[in-house]
Amino acid sequence: MAGMAEFILHHYASSPFSEKVRLAFGLKGLAWRSVEVAAVPPRPLLDALTGGYRRVPVLQVGADVYCDSNLILPALERLAGGPTLYPEAPALSQALGFNWERSIWLAAIGVRVHAAKEDAPAGFLRDREKEYLYVDMSKAAMEPLAALNVQRVRAQLAFVDAALADGRAFLSGGRPGALDLVYAHIVWLMRGADEAKVDALLNLAPILPWLRRVLALGHGRPAAMGAEEALAAARATEPAAIDHLRSTLNGEGPRIGSAVTVTPDDFARVPVAGTLVGADEREVVIHRRDECAGNLHLHFPRAGFEMRAA
Ligand SMILES: N[C@@H](CCC(=O)N[C@@H](CS)C(=O)NCC(=O)O)C(=O)O
The missing domain is CATH 1.20.1050.10 (Glutathione S-transferase Yfyf (Class Pi); Chain A, domain 2)
Structure with a gap:
């Protein structure tokens, strides 16, 4: 699964949060696929993957889509080799x-x-x-x-x-x-x-x-990829099994299998709708099916996002 799939970053050159992720590729010395998106929407092919999450960067690994650099870095730490992103605490x-x-x-x-x-x-x-x-x-x-x-x-x-x-x-x-x-x-x-x-x-x-x-850490080894090719890569595979979360949800809040929205609580507060398939105190994962991209798992950090019953 993820070990074999490529890291695909959807980003644009002048985006600082993208620069953070590009430098993380550099720090880890990784090869990755670079999908350049427009600095100003519409970005229909990216929307197909994200369900409308409106910000950049987005990391795609097969049919798994990681939104927000604050989750992308921990995801890279988990999925990629190379030097650690977290040498301390x-x-x-x-x-x-x-x-x-x-x-x-x-x-x-x-x-x-x-x-x-x-x-x-x-x-x-x-x-x-x-x-x-x-x-x-x-x-x-x-x-x-x-x-x-x-x-x-x-x-x-x-x-x-x-x-x-x-x-x-x-x-x-x-x-x-x-x-x-x-x-x-x-x-x-x-x-x-x-x-x-x-x-x-x-x-x-x-x-x-x-x-x-x-x-000077640089950006690792990017190779350009078209947005269509990235969609095809999602369609060609199924989302990875969710085996990295620390706990299942319990207590208050939507249950696994229920319809939810996940929305940033600061900027570009666009709700993304899907079925809750996994959550712990750090990360929430929702499933959605897209006509072009097929079955997808969208991963969001909990910090800075609100999950609600749909
Ligand atoms: N907390 C988000 C912030 C991302 C963010 O605000 N990105 C800017 C670009 S650097 C953005 O999406 N701007 C609006 C846009 O590009 O549509 C993250 O860390 O990824």
């Missing part, structure tokens, strides 16, 4: 990563927009405001908060400065891990508009050697 690293991304996402976008010379294209701004961020990302709307956003980001990055001050190569010590990737991809996003400006604005000099080490 895996659960703490996941908790800290989750909270860092959550707490800083809007401010980081604000810094990026502030550093950019021009607005993003109108269609992009419209889509992100209506369907994803629920905030206007134009310079006109974001500029009034620029100084505050710099403060917010700077206050968090001070922890990174301090963590690296003893001369360690990576946040957890001598070996790179997921924690490095979650901090680095947000800094990568902000610097994307104008490196020199952002380096000065955020006083990044003390952490640039670390950032360069993390980005």
Whole structure:
């Protein structure tokens, strides 16, 4: 099953959460298939796999679809070989990563927009405001908060400065891990508009050697794949048996076999409908059947998502 199936990442180049996953491929030295999706929907072939989950990145392994980088990294750790993504305290690293991304996402976008010379294209701004961020990302709307956003980001990055001050190569010590990737991809996003400006604005000099080490992990070995081919790969196989969850569901909440929706609780709150086939305190798995892709298991993290009876 998964051991034989290829890792297929649906992503686009400028997506920071995708960059986190690409760096995880690099850290592990993995070969993978790269399906480039549009930065602005519609993405009908990806929707066929995800049931409408609207965000990127998405990892496909045969007929198993992993939504959200916060589940994709643990899934890679379980399914792939190579160096560990969690050289220290895996659960703490996941908790800290989750909270860092959550707490800083809007401010980081604000810094990026502030550093950019021009607005993003109108269609992009419209889509992100209506369907994803629920905030206007134009310079006109974001500029009034620029100084505050710099403060917010700077206050968090001070922890990174301090963590690296003893001369360690990576946040957890001598070996790179997921924690490095979650901090680095947000800094990568902000610097994307104008490196020199952002380096000065955020006083990044003390952490640039670390950032360069993390980005030098690279992306592993991607090979391009078409979206049609990815759909065919899902259709050609059945979802893997669910044997990795720690417990079955008990107590409150929908029962296995019942109809549910799973919805992000922050951005792009699009419900995905299916039949609950597995859940523990970390992950929920739903089954859905798609005309083109066949039987699918969709995997979501519990943190940051809401499961409800449909
Ligand atoms: N918590 C999610 C966040 C993903 C996310 O917000 N991705 C951005 C791109 S980096 C996105 O989907 N933007 C809207 C879009 O591309 O449709 C994860 O870790 O995967």
